[in-house]
Amino acid sequence: MSTSETTRIVGASVTRKEGVDKLLGRARYVDDIEREGMWHGATVRSSIPRGFIRSIGFDRRIDWSQFAVVSAADIPGDNHIQLIVSDQPCLADGMVNHREEAILLLAHPDKHKLRDAVESVHIEYEPLPAVFSIEESERQNPIVWGADNVFKTFLLEKGDVDSAWASAAHIVEGEYRTGAQEHLYIENNGVIAEYSAERGVTVWGSLQCPFYVHKSLLAIFDLPAEKVRVIQTETGGAFGGKEDYPSLLAAHATLLAMKSGHPVKMIYDRMEDLAATTKRHPSRVRHRTALDSEGKLLAMDIEIATDGGAYSTLSSTVLSRATLHSPGPYVCPNVRIRSRSWATNAVPYGAFRGFGAPQTIFAVERHMDEIAASLGIDPTELRRRNFLHDGDTTATEQVMREPVILDQLLDRALAESNYHAKRAQFAGENPAGAVKRGMGVAAFYHGSGFTGSGERYLNSLAGVDVTPKGEVRVLVSSTEFGQGTNTVLTQIAAEAIGLDYSDVIMAPADTGIVPNSGPTVASRTAMVVGQLIERAGRQLVGLLREHAGLDEHFTRAEFFAASERYRAAKGEVVSLCRYEPPPGIFWDDQKYRGEAYPAFAWSVQVAQVAVDTVTCSAEVEEFWSVQEAGRVINPVLAAGQIEGGIAQGIGYALYEKVLLQNGQMINNQMTNYIMPTAEDVPPIHVHFVEIPFQHGGYGAKGVGELPHDGPAPAILNAIRDATGVSFHSIPLLPEDLFAALAARQAIEEPATV
Amino acid sequence: MSECWPTIRITVNGQCHVVHAPPMKRLLDVLREDLHLTGTKEGCGEGECGSCSVRMNGELVNSCLVPVLQAEGASIETVEGLAQNGELHLLQQAFLKCGGAQCGICTPGMLMAATHLLAHNPHPDIAEIREGLAGNLCRCTGFMRIFESVIAAAAESGTAEEERAADAR
Numbered sequence: 001m002s003t004s005e006t007t008r009i010v011g012a013s014v015t016r017k018e019g020v021d022k023l024l025g026r027a028r029y030v031d032d033i034e035r036e037g038m039w040h041g042a043t044v045r046s047s048i049p050r051g052f053i054r055s056i057g058f059d060r061r062i063d064w065s066q067f068a069v070v071s072a073a074d075i076p077g078d079n080h081i082q083l084i085v086s087d088q089p090c091l092a093d094g095m096v097n098h099r100e101e102a103i104l105l106l107a108h109p110d111k112h113k114l115r116d117a118v119e120s121v122h123i124e125y126e127p128l129p130a131v132f133s134i135e136e137s138e139r140q141n142p143i144v145w146g147a148d149n150v151f152k153t154f155l156l157e158k159g160d161v162d163s164a165w166a167s168a169a170h171i172v173e174g175e176y177r178t179g180a181q182e183h184l185y186i187e188n189n190g191v192i193a194e195y196s197a198e199r200g201v202t203v204w205g206s207l208q209c210p211f212y213v214h215k216s217l218l219a220i221f222d223l224p225a226e227k228v229r230v231i232q233t234e235t236g237g238a239f240g241g242k243e244d245y246p247s248l249l250a251a252h253a254t255l256l257a258m259k260s261g262h263p264v265k266m267i268y269d270r271m272e273d274l275a276a277t278t279k280r281h282p283s284r285v286r287h288r289t290a291l292d293s294e295g296k297l298l299a300m301d302i303e304i305a306t307d308g309g310a311y312s313t314l315s316s317t318v319l320s321r322a323t324l325h326s327p328g329p330y331v332c333p334n335v336r337i338r339s340r341s342w343a344t345n346a347v348p349y350g351a352f353r354g355f356g357a358p359q360t361i362f363a364v365e366r367h368m369d370e371i372a373a374s375l376g377i378d379p380t381e382l383r384r385r386n387f388l389h390d391g392d393t394t395a396t397e398q399v400m401r402e403p404v405i406l407d408q409l410l411d412r413a414l415a416e417s418n419y420h421a422k423r424a425q426f427a428g429e430n431p432a433g434a435v436k437r438g439m440g441v442a443a444f445y446h447g448s449g450f451t452g453s454g455e456r457y458l459n460s461l462a463g464v465d466v467t468p469k470g471e472v473r474v475l476v477s478s479t480e481f482g483q484g485t486n487t488v489l490t491q492i493a494a495e496a497i498g499l500d501y502s503d504v505i506m507a508p509a510d511t512g513i514v515p516n517s518g519p520t521v522a523s524r525t526a527m528v529v530g531q532l533i534e535r536a537g538r539q540l541v542g543l544l545r546e547h548a549g550l551d552e553h554f555t556r557a558e559f560f561a562a563s564e565r566y567r568a569a570k571g572e573v574v575s576l577c578r579y580e581p582p583p584g585i586f587w588d589d590q591k592y593r594g595e596a597y598p599a600f601a602w603s604v605q606v607a608q609v610a611v612d613t614v615t616c617s618a619e620v621e622e623f624w625s626v627q628e629a630g631r632v633i634n635p636v637l638a639a640g641q642i643e644g645g646i647a648q649g650i651g652y653a654l655y656e657k658v659l660l661q662n663g664q665m666i667n668n669q670m671t672n673y674i675m676p677t678a679e680d681v682p683p684i685h686v687h688f689v690e691i692p693f694q695h696g697g698y699g700a701k702g703v704g705e706l707p708h709d710g711p712a713p714a715i716l717n718a719i720r721d722a723t724g725v726s727f728h729s730i731p732l733l734p735e736d737l738f739a740a741l742a743a744r745q746a747i748e749e750p751a752t753v
Numbered sequence: 754m755s756e757c758w759p760t761i762r763i764t765v766n767g768q769c770h771v772v773h774a775p776p777m778k779r780l781l782d783v784l785r786e787d788l789h790l791t792g793t794k795e796g797c798g799e800g801e802c803g804s805c806s807v808r809m810n811g812e813l814v815n816s817c818l819v820p821v822l823q824a825e826g827a828s829i830e831t832v833e834g835l836a837q838n839g840e841l842h843l844l845q846q847a848f849l850k851c852g853g854a855q856c857g858i859c860t861p862g863m864l865m866a867a868t869h870l871l872a873h874n875p876h877p878d879i880a881e882i883r884e885g886l887a888g889n890l891c892r893c894t895g896f897m898r899i900f901e902s903v904i905a906a907a908a909e910s911g912t913a914e915e916e917r918a919a920d921a922r
Binding site: 026027031184187238636640644645648675679681683684 | 785790791792793794795796797798799801802804831832833835836841845848849850851852854855856857858859860861864882883884886887889890891892893894895896897898899900
């Protein structure tokens with residue numbers, strides 16, 4: 001397409017489109033918005049993990065006539081959130097399957113009256129046995145979902161794994177676990193809803209995917225598409241946490257608006273947001289790996305289990321991405337991956353940056369270091385011997401048609417971090433000191449865009465228009481929540497049309513105005529939607545040249561004059577483009593084989609870690625990330641994505657523990673769910689190597705999720721390098737380090753009595 | 754009930770306000786609800802995240818932890834007061850240029866913490882910046898570009914001071 005041409009705006013670090021509004025404090029987040037006559041809503045939630053609802057009582061101290069009260073019986077349509085499998089009720093109806101499941105909704109003009117009212121609803125239950133872990137669910141007693149507790153199973157087979165063991169020089173096994181992780185966007189979930197019999201439903205909210213919310217509202221309120229309007233407000237962080245949950249919250253607020261006859265605002269406080277909304281899926285991954293005497297992979301047998309929580313929500317697609325990323329960026333002739341997502345009575349787990357990949361990449365990249373140690377090979381050398389290259393095939397037998405430059409990325413990462421010299425230096429210093437230092441590496445890919453046939457099913461539509469006021473607008477349902485959608489897409493539009501960055505704005509993310517360009521997830525926006533905007537921009541210029549006499553070279557004034565001539569002749573000045581899959585892409589959903597992703601972004605990360613053997617704290621001292629993610633549209637924003645993802649990955653590895661007790665998060669406060677602060681994040685060095693991808697917007701591939709995939713294994717590999725102790729599970733907190741280091745000390749220095 | 758609420762006088766960004774509010778109402782809510790200054794954000798409601806940071810009589814406070822009665826007679830500075838005569842404050846300019854704001858929800862509090870830091874220490878080193886911003890959580894940036902923004906603003910303000918000094922001579 002346009003990947004080799006010189007660009008004016010693409011590739012420049014223009015400032016964030018909505019940046020000035022954010023810096024002045026005038027950007028309007030949902031809680032900053034008031035509607036005339038607005039009431040406030042709250043949720044009465046389940047206090048048990050599983051059971052029948054026997055009765056709902058209302059304390060007589062409260063004057064309930066002043067409240068709107070909504071139960072499942074008030075739902076005019078289908079009481080289910082519309083996702084892949086529509087099993088999650090909007091409001092519990094007779095039964096609950098997890099703690100904090102919504103049972104009843106209350107609204108009142110004074111938000112300060114709500115807390116007391118929620119506590120004055122008394123629900124009696126008949127509890128049922130519940131399951132709280134993958135292992136308990138695997139026992140299939142009790143069955144808490146479907147026929148077998150299994151949300152989804154995948155079997156991926158390449159070659160013949162079973163024939164490889166006999167001839168292997170080495171067989172290495174390992175089991176790896178990851179915990180739940182909370183998004184901790186600083187803006188909690190929130191919406192405002194209005195309902196009128198004539199106009200239908202309007203929802204404003206902090207959300208990623210306006211058309212997901214739209215789809216659920218149509219079903220729950222049994223309304224035609226034109227009677228439901230969903231508008232994204234400025235969104236204070238999401239990271240996947242506002243992918244599916246806003247559909248539930250929007251439905252709740254709309255039910256209250258319908259019942260009360262008033263606009264209703266529902267804003268969760270931090271404790272409710274942490275307790276009731278989605279988290280990253282916990283996982284257990286087992287590897288059994290056969291290698292030849294040179295350390296080349298002969299067979300990988302991988303078994304993946306995730307905890308999906310009480311309803312299926314996105315667990316099947318998270319499991320799919322987990323499966324497809326589990327073998328790492330390596331060539332292996334024989335691969336078998338068996339993966340399952342299990343139902344438990346936890347709050348449903350959902351999308352979180354990486355979407356299953358950080359879990360299985362943690363396992364394979366930790367496992368590679370275990371293999372290296374077992375074979376006595378340097379961990380970077382073991383990776384180099386097995387890296388994918390152009391022309392190789394992945395586990396799904398996808399041929400690598402684009403350049404794969406893992407060797408180059410590894411070389412650069414090792415050079416930038418001074419890896420070998422530092423490792424040698426630390427090996428010399430560590431025996432004498434209480435602080436042990438080490439270096440760890442992780443190499444990985446992240447598939448850009450929806451998995452397999454996903455982009456074809458999405459069939460996205462996006463474009464640009466010119467308003468009578470003389471604004472060029474980008475028309476997408478792709479949303480901004482900090483990652484840079486507004487900036488990157490307006491850069492692409494301005495570039496493609498031949499205008500300045502300041503000439504192009506975003507149309508509001510309003511389902512009544514913009515076409516469905518798909519959800520803002522899966523590292524797809526710059527690549528997939530960006531390409532639609534690039535095409536639409538060029539198409540617009542073509543239309544103006546053909547029908548409105550625009551010259552090949554034009555000034556800004558000539559462009560807008562031509563637009564007005566076009567408007568006079570044709571009505572509106574709009575150019576839309578629909579997704580077309582890159583040629584030669586084939587995916588077999590049945591056999592789980594073919595082109596898993598249209599493109600992959602690649603990265604090698606290096607962590608330098610210091611472990612204090614007295615305090616048992618592990619600190620990341622410095623971090624390097626080298627990646628190839630296609631063309632970089634905006635260097636400052638892209639580096640910001642990498643740095644932010646790494647900080648979250650550091651939290652995933654060393655700080656962030658969701659403490660669950662009977663399916664309830666008991667540390668649901670920022671006081672005791674700990675994320676890295678300004679004092680914890682190390683210097684992060686980011687280096688891009690750019691290879692434009694022919695089918696991405698100006699050559700872009702996905703960059704948003706990639707950086708979160710590597711820090712956890714790189715850090716735990718560095719801790720192994722520092723201490724000689726292998727850790728197989730995250731988060732790794734000081735108490736875990738203490739237990740392991742104390743146990744080792746007991747072996748090395750047996751107590752003399 | 755509202756008739757027994759005390760009358761509270763506070764100055765916000767140089768402007769005097771008289772507020773009738775329950776004495777224990779959070780300063781955060783008075784700013785947002787009574788004065789319609791919604792730039793100050795709530796992130797956690799327990800003083801952990803710093804999104805609601807404002808300056809009160811020159812001290813950096815979490816406005817979610819300050820009962821408004823305690824702010825009686827106080828001078829409050831919020832994000833809305835940073836830009837002067839339509840021109841972005843040096844810190845705002847630097848955040849814009851360096852990528853210090855992503856989703857923007859922590860930004861008002863972060864700007865107030867950075868303002869407070871530079872007010873006491875016009876040229877902080879990186880360790881001082883980290884310490885000065887340690888009470889303000891950002892989940893998007895990994896903090897690197899926020900540090901860069903503060904360094905850039907400090908350098909710019911140094912230049913401005915030198916220019917003023919040169920002009921004075």
